[in-house]
Structure formats: C-alpha cells, structure tokens
Amino acid sequence: MVHSPRPTGCQIQLGSPDPLWEWHIPTDALFLSEGARRKLRLEKDVPTTMAAFAAHIPPDCLPSLHELLEGVLSGASGPMLELVYPFDDLLVRAGLLIVERNAEGRAVRGVGQYSVSETLAYRPPVTTGAGMPDMGYWQCSLTKRTIRMDSRCGALLGYADPRPVVISPEQWRQRLHPEEGTALNCRYQLTLEQPQWGDSIEDVLRIRLENGEYARFALHGTVLERDADGHARELAGSLQRIDAASAPARDSSQDAGRLLLAINAAGDGLWDWDAATDEVYYSPRYLSMLGYTAEQFAGDLETWKKKIHPDDIHKIVPPQAALVESPRYGDSFECTYRLMRADGTWAWILGRGYVTHRDANGRATRLVGLHTDITTTQGDRAKLEDLVRNDALTGLRSRTFFNMEVERIEQNHIRPVSVIACDVNGLKLINDYLGHATGDTLLADAALLLRRSLRATDCIARMGGDEFTILLPSCPEETALKILFQLQRTFEEHNSSPDAMPLLLAFGCASVKSADMPLSRILVEADREMLRQKHAQRGEAHEKIKEWIERNKNVTVCLEDCRYI
Numbered sequence: 001m002v003h004s005p006r007p008t009g010c011q012i013q014l015g016s017p018d019p020l021w022e023w024h025i026p027t028d029a030l031f032l033s034e035g036a037r038r039k040l041r042l043e044k045d046v047p048t049t050m051a052a053f054a055a056h057i058p059p060d061c062l063p064s065l066h067e068l069l070e071g072v073l074s075g076a077s078g079p080m081l082e083l084v085y086p087f088d089d090l091l092v093r094a095g096l097l098i099v100e101r102n103a104e105g106r107a108v109r110g111v112g113q114y115s116v117s118e119t120l121a122y123r124p125p126v127t128t129g130a131g132m133p134d135m136g137y138w139q140c141s142l143t144k145r146t147i148r149m150d151s152r153c154g155a156l157l158g159y160a161d162p163r164p165v166v167i168s169p170e171q172w173r174q175r176l177h178p179e180e181g182t183a184l185n186c187r188y189q190l191t192l193e194q195p196q197w198g199d200s201i202e203d204v205l206r207i208r209l210e211n212g213e214y215a216r217f218a219l220h221g222t223v224l225e226r227d228a229d230g231h232a233r234e235l236a237g238s239l240q241r242i243d244a245a246s247a248p249a250r251d252s253s254q255d256a257g258r259l260l261l262a263i264n265a266a267g268d269g270l271w272d273w274d275a276a277t278d279e280v281y282y283s284p285r286y287l288s289m290l291g292y293t294a295e296q297f298a299g300d301l302e303t304w305k306k307k308i309h310p311d312d313i314h315k316i317v318p319p320q321a322a323l324v325e326s327p328r329y330g331d332s333f334e335c336t337y338r339l340m341r342a343d344g345t346w347a348w349i350l351g352r353g354y355v356t357h358r359d360a361n362g363r364a365t366r367l368v369g370l371h372t373d374i375t376t377t378q379g380d381r382a383k384l385e386d387l388v389r390n391d392a393l394t395g396l397r398s399r400t401f402f403n404m405e406v407e408r409i410e411q412n413h414i415r416p417v418s419v420i421a422c423d424v425n426g427l428k429l430i431n432d433y434l435g436h437a438t439g440d441t442l443l444a445d446a447a448l449l450l451r452r453s454l455r456a457t458d459c460i461a462r463m464g465g466d467e468f469t470i471l472l473p474s475c476p477e478e479t480a481l482k483i484l485f486q487l488q489r490t491f492e493e494h495n496s497s498p499d500a501m502p503l504l505l506a507f508g509c510a511s512v513k514s515a516d517m518p519l520s521r522i523l524v525e526a527d528r529e530m531l532r533q534k535h536a537q538r539g540e541a542h543e544k545i546k547e548w549i550e551r552n553k554n555v556t557v558c559l560e561d562c563r564y565i
Helices: 034-039 050-054 059-074 151-156 169-175 178-193 256-264 284-290 301-307 313-325 378-389 399-411 427-434 436-452 477-495 519-553
Strands: 020-024 029-032 080-087 090-101 107-117 135-141 146-149 165-167 200-208 214-226 232-241 269-274 279-282 332-340 346-358 364-373 417-424 459-464 467-473 505-512
Touching: 020 034, 029 050, 034 107, 059 080, 059 090, 059 107, 135 151, 146 169, 151 232, 169 200, 200 364, 269 284, 279 301, 284 364, 301 332, 313 332, 313 346, 313 364, 399 459, 399 467, 399 519, 417 436, 417 477, 417 519, 427 436, 427 519, 436 459, 436 467, 436 477, 467 477, 467 519, 477 505, 505 519
Parallel strands: none
Antiparallel strands: 020 029, 020 107, 080 090, 090 107, 135 146, 135 232, 146 165, 200 214, 214 232, 269 279, 269 364, 332 346, 346 364, 417 467, 417 505, 459 467
C-alpha cells in the first residue's frame, strides 16, 4: 500500500505502531499512523480526508460530533477534546489536541490518538425513540433581559404542557435553590464581562420544578456575542437533568445521536460531591471515560480514593480535605494524577473542582468539578502541560496559567496588586498586507520587549490574538506606573529606528490595595483603559504602519477598507 508522503511540519510518524492521527483542518487532510490504520481495520482503504473518515460513522452520530468538534476548533471549549463514537463495527474513543491556530484563533492542525474496542458494545439504530428528552436548549439576551427556553426545557422543568417559554433573568434566579443564587453572579462575572476569560460556562445547579421540588441539572453555555467593551450580549446553551429521576431504563429504540450525546456530554467527566455525606454523583461520561459501569463504581468518595495511584494519593487527598475544612485554602483546585481504569491500567486525569457551598463554620458542604482524561506518552504529556501553561508563539504564559495565578493571589490575599493590559495596534493590517507569518513575528517581538522591563516574579501572559496582560503581585500603583512608563519608553526606542516595523501598543493600568476589592475589578478597569487608548490611537497607528509598508514593501495600502475602521 502506498501512502501519501509525510507533509511538512507533520507531527506524527506515519510508520508508528501507536494509533496516532493528525488532521490539517483548512485542507481537511487526514493522516493516520500504521498503528491507527491497523486498529481501525483500514489497511486496504485508508481515508485521506476527515470527510472520507466520517463516512464510516453512522449518519445520526455526525451532528453531535460536529457540534462538539466546533467548540474545540473555534477555541470556545479549550484545546482538548475526547469523543466516543461507533466506527463501522467498532467503538472508538478519539482524543484530539489542537497544536496550531491561525491569527483569528481558528484551529489549523490537531493531533490525537485512538483507543478502540474490538467489539461494539451496542449497535445504535437510526430510529428516534420516545420518552422524556435528555437535554433542552436555551438562549439568553442580556441586553433585552430575556431567556428563551425550548419545549424540551419545559418538559425537564415539569410543565404539564411542555412549550417554549420566555422568562426574565430574575424569574430564572427565583427558580434556583436559595444556596445557588448567592454565588452565581460571582462565578460567571469574569466570563460575562471580558472575552479573555473564555466564552464557556459550565455548572451543576439545583432548580425548582413545577411541582415545587428541586432537581439537579447540568448547565452548559457559550457566549455568542459581545459588545465593543467585551461584555456578553447573547448566550446560548443546554440544560440537562442529571439526578436519578432523569435516568429511566432505556431500550434499543433510542437513536445513535441521542446515545452519542449522552456519552460525550460536555466532553469531560462531571462529578458532584456532597461533603456532608460523602455521596458523589459521577456522570455517565465520567464512568465511560474509565470503563466502569454505575454498578462497578459506587457513588461515594471512598470508591474514588481506592482508584488513585498509591504514589499520587498523598498529593491529592490531603490538600482537598484541607480545602473542605476551611476557606483559608481557597474554594477551587486543579491537579493531575493517575486513576485506575476498569481494565487495571492507569489513566492520567486532569481534575478541576470548586466549592459551591459552605456551612456556618466555613466547612464545605458541596463541591462540583470535571475530570478530563489526558493520558498519553510521557513526552506528549510534558508537551501538553507546556501548552497549557505557556503560549507556543511568544513563549509567554498562557491565559490558563494567568487565570491560575489570579486565583492563587486571591486565595493568599496578596495586596497590593497591579495589572497592565496591552494590545497591539494594526495587527490585522499587517496580517492582510504582509501575511500572518509577519504578524506572528511582530507578536513575538512585542513579547520580548514586554519581558525586558519586568521582574522575574511578574506574570505576563498572551490572552489571545494581539492581547497581553501583565500581573504585578505586591506592586503598588506608583511602582506600576513607573513600570508602565518604562514599557512605553522601550517601545518608543524600538520604533525610533526607521528600519523597524512599527510596533505600537495601547496600554491600560489599574491597581488595588485592599482585599475587599476583587482582582477581577481591576482586570476589567485595566482592559477598559487600554481599549480607550487603543481607539484613540487607531488612526495614527494605521497611518504609521501604512507609511512603513508602502516605503519598505512597495505595496499600496488602503485604509478606507471597513475592516480597519
């Protein structure tokens, strides 16, 4: 069998016995290693595009797969995804990691590996079954202050005559359990106010049904539209009931798309821990990720503890126990460790969780979180951790690491703290006329100049696109203003050379002295100040870039294009 030559920059070895795959999204080119072709039984007819690969998947599964893929391709749901789906007569678990994006943040290249069950555990028919819907869909307009829910949401909430409904955010809050509403705004504030904190919302909530009882629901949402200041205007998402009452016995009349949606859910394993009783809800996705059934994995904390690798238990259980006992240790955690699968092998897990409720003594009574299987070879795992913590293009810290630092500073009550927000002017102009490679070089140069004026303890992160944020712990306002002045001088010196491509940044600075004011407040203030400066400087910056391009590249630049207004 003759295979296509390895493409330039291909990150997998096509002759590898490991079941690896790579997807070049713009061209839809698909590359399967020898191990993947053997596992998938594709030695005779190897698909060379993702479209050809999808022909082996039942048609009813494809809409759900496309919906989940779009989240990671757009960047809305992070760089990783794991999917479970039928493939011919096999059951495939495919991991995907995005390793390259374009300037707009769209995925360009992804790599992953397959895990294949030799015999399909079920054969999904293509007919649609009846019964209560598993998931309903909603859309929220923050400008109109309306929440529209489809008839499936109505059925889940217990309406006798399920129908689409429109309610206000205030009416929605009244449906929440009293313990839920008090912390809700705090949990979502950063996501709703600024795009650098991501566009996704995930939560587990207790919601009042029409009969007055409360039931547990998984809420998933995505910001669809933001205003000029980055504030969310429109959101949409799903609502899924996850308590025992929502899980009646199923028969084979259910369609592949519904079953696939239930398996994949949010792409992660969801858990909900009642710390008062040590009862734990483990979602179907959580269990399938590890190969267990609900009967094999009891809904309590002790079952989870027994599955942790002996070498990892000391770094996982005591810190979480301390977090439960006192808010002094914060309300959230993130950790990686090994957990035993049903077949006796070890899965590397990225665990994230946060406290949603504490009693009068400060002891946590409820925690919720997600588990993600990040199992891979040791070299790939190190690369993944590096991708999570660092920005591949500039070498600066990633948005994920920056968020972790913000949380650490808040948990340790570090004050004063200052923040400097930065944004490169005219990057789209440079990308359009000189190419994205030149734009990437400009961003890398900006990172070097920013780092030159900062302390080793300062955290500078690329938040995405042309945005950078500098976190200055234990730095009062007067010191932050001196650092800002030095940064501006550094860029002025760079731009004084006639041969240097203009590197023009807008800055915004804000500081906080007291722990009474949350760090999220000054992040928003710094970003707003930066945006004001960016808008004020845009015309002059574009003229300088236009003049440089026309002088050095012999290209005519048109600034009247609506893209640069």
